[in-house]
Amino acid sequence: MKEIGRKIGIAAQNIILLLFSISFIFPAIWLFYSSMKDKAEFYQSPIALPKSVNFDHYISILKSSNITSWILNTVRNSVTTLFFTILLGFIIGYFLSRHRFRGRRFLYGYFLLGMLVPVHALMVPMYVLFTKLGLHNHWYTLILPYTALSLPIAVFLVESYVQSIPVEIEEAAAIDGSSIHRTLFQIIMPVCKPILVAIGIIQFFYIWNEFTFGLILVDSEALMTVPVGLTLFRGRFSTDYPRMMTAMIISMLPAVLLYFGFSKQIMKGMVSGAVKG
Amino acid sequence: MSNCLNVKKRTIFLYMLPGIFWYSFIILIPICLAVYYGMYDWSGGISMTFTGLDNYIEVLKDPVFIQSLKNNIFLTVVCLIGQIGIAFALAMMLNGRHIRFKGLHRTVSYFPAVLSAVVIGFIWSMIYDYNYGLINTFLEAIGKSELTQAWLNNKNLVLLLAALPLIWQYIGYYLIIIMSALSSVDPQIFEMAEIDGATGFKRAIHITLPLIKNSLIVCVTLCIAGNMKIFDHIYVMTQGGPGAASSVMAMYAYKTSFLSFKMGYGSAMSIVILIICLVLVGASQGLMQYFTREKEGRA
């Protein structure tokens, strides 16, 4: 009896997981195949599969907009921001975790503050700050706030993760005569790979989809990011859903491809975990 | 610990300086500016009238702000249960031995977090759509068409309905964090528990939870912080409507500054939001530390 109960339990779990997974992925699939319909067909039946595979909307949008330059800008922003976020976040998170010094708790809370900042509400001071210093509208403009706003989460997660790494590692390294610089980057950092990867993933998509700073701090079309560029398709008079969906898919595509491309890496990172014993 | 590692305080300081500086520049200065602006009656531009703490007090009495605060808290509670609760349950399931397609589930679960708020808002607006939406179509299909309505126009349900996309989007986010924590737990502990006769549910509560306590505290903090400053999703889906039924603090502050041209008042509001968040997060952290410390004491 218990055996059957267990089997049912396992089957139920599998089904639940399957249902969740379908719900997570179906909307994007729906978005994709709907973008191949034309407006009338979509209104007729929003859920049905398209009658034919056609990329008309895609061609039209790619031809009539600067979407490629938007994507390049966003990629540049993302890569650079992630580099600095992971580097600086790791350093700060590590030291906050391992070392007791005066003001440690304060510093930790100080970084935590960054997660509570209601960004939209601080648009005006941010804008004032950037324009007064002439920092707006450059290729590096958006990297500044993106990194700063990614640090809290990076510090937070690293700090927590490092706490679960046994001190023995550093002690062993110290006995071996390793300097803090070497220990930090050659020994601890690799051990922290899973959490650093997690931070990278989370923040990459935050940056990719970030809209407000992209709108306010950057003026020139050459520097436009993808989310801001997308709004140019949602003018007052547009209800051509399939066309809008095409624009959405195009903007999502690089991020999605990266995501599924790296999924093995990600999973490996999470599973391999830390060095234990 | 610093003793055994022999790291000079100065080295630590120098290492952390660039990050601290960068962060302060972006975060601290605008906050100080906002505090400053909050003390003026300012509509953008040159003329500003000093009003001291008037704006701040006004915010606390503003009925729309209070409604927004309530909405934020409601969303937070719903998301704590929905996002973290479900993520934890899924994580436990994914950790079991007889589950198939683990890799697929893990990969796919985070996918919604990858999408932008605009896309999420669009998808779910379509689900709630009066004419073509999934819900109404389903209701008509099962013969209950009298229950169909314009869902997002329902003052009582709109907030809950707005929470659903939030939950759906971020389950994977918390799943990653929890799974990362689970992966650093020695599997032998689970095996021993099973041998000792602990069933799945009990195992989850009494063994797993305490072990990943720190990560869970991280999750709760992230959830509260995220939901207190939520903006994008609400903006895209309901714009705070109908009326102020789904208004949230960050959106109200934005509207005040940019649509009503009360930048001084809007700045004061942002500072108040910040302080409220601080208090809530601090309180929740304190509470969690207290409860988990008690548990360890018993063990």
Next chain:
Amino acid sequence: MKRKTKFTAVLLAGIMLLSACGSSGNDSEGNEAKNDSGNTDELVVSHYFLEEERESDTVADSYLAMVEKWQEDNPDITLTQQTMSQSDYSTKIQAQAAVNELPDVFMVKGSWIDNFVENDTMAPMNAYLEADENSDKFREGVFDAATRDGNIYGMPNQLSITSIVYYNEELWKLAGYDVFPDNFEDIKKAAEKFNEQGISAIALGNSEKWPAESCILSTLGDRYTGSDWTNSIIDADGEAKFTDDNFVKALEELQSLATAGVFNPDFNTITETQAVEYYGQGKAATVISGHWGVASISAFADEAVLGNTKVAILPAADGGQADSISGGSGWYFAVNKNLSGDKLEKAMDFCLQTTGYDMNVYGAENHGIIGAAMVDVDKSQFPQLTQDFITLVDEVTFTPVYDLLMDGAVIETMNTGLQDLLNDSVSAQDLAAQIQAEQDKVQK
């Protein structure tokens, strides 16, 4: 030691890589040109007319066509257009105004003029208008909203006519009305019949909150209050109040329309454009839209619906008159006060040429647009709907459009509250009190 140098090397490489990336993306002329009064080679203008919309937005098409022409006429000047959707535009321009970093030429809404004048951000145009031969061809009053103390600060860009009733003659005939009813009771009665057939009497798309106020209430309110009341509110002289009986009655009438099922059930969740689509697909017998409705309906509606579309205006209030609709100039192009010398000349020239008489001519001749300037044009070249529209507009007088001229905070409260009013979750009196509370805070 080795580690340290390797790390530094990586860092340096990273920085070099960044610089390389930088050269491909840097284009920050914005900084140099903005406050440089002498530099005549560049001009930065920002507006919300998107290329994407040219096919369905005749005003956008006209304006952009004028800009193209100006560029041809002035090839030595690099013109940079910063374009974004209208709602983003509002946000952006406010941020820029807050730090006095406005572009050389920008759009300004009537209700912002007080603010902008107070902060001295716009250059007066009087001299340039006097020198322009076509200045007298503009309609009376279109410059008013942008004039303070005799100084004219903006060129009217469009004549926003916000309250035109587009109705499907065929459907209304079937419901028993040869023309659109001239009183609200009949509309409610007809709604019952329409609802039985599964369509709505009037399509409303109020998810963005402005249609109910801009397209309906601005006119409906005027039916009850008269223009003097509206102007008093705009001037904020304290005489007129939202809590006055007349205005409250207007709110009640609006609410009664909603509770009588005149509108589509999802009125608060769809956009104005979607509402026009409903109408175009025959799912509603009417839609109350603005001058842009002509273009939208002509572009998107089913053939049959388009053929049956006629125009009308909102009925009179009990015992009142109905010969006015909300309309007027609300959006202007202004020139940055900081410009001087040659650059100022160029900017003014740009303004007058792109959004002046010539644009009105282009719009009138190509699309039948009724603009801020009066242009004689042969109506018969246009589709029937456009002709009917022109005829209608010629016969009515204009009353102020609320959201073009009233204080921003007041409008925001009104718009948000109207959603509740239509949902029957707030009473007309309470809403009026809320709006008045905001109005009380407006100081002039």
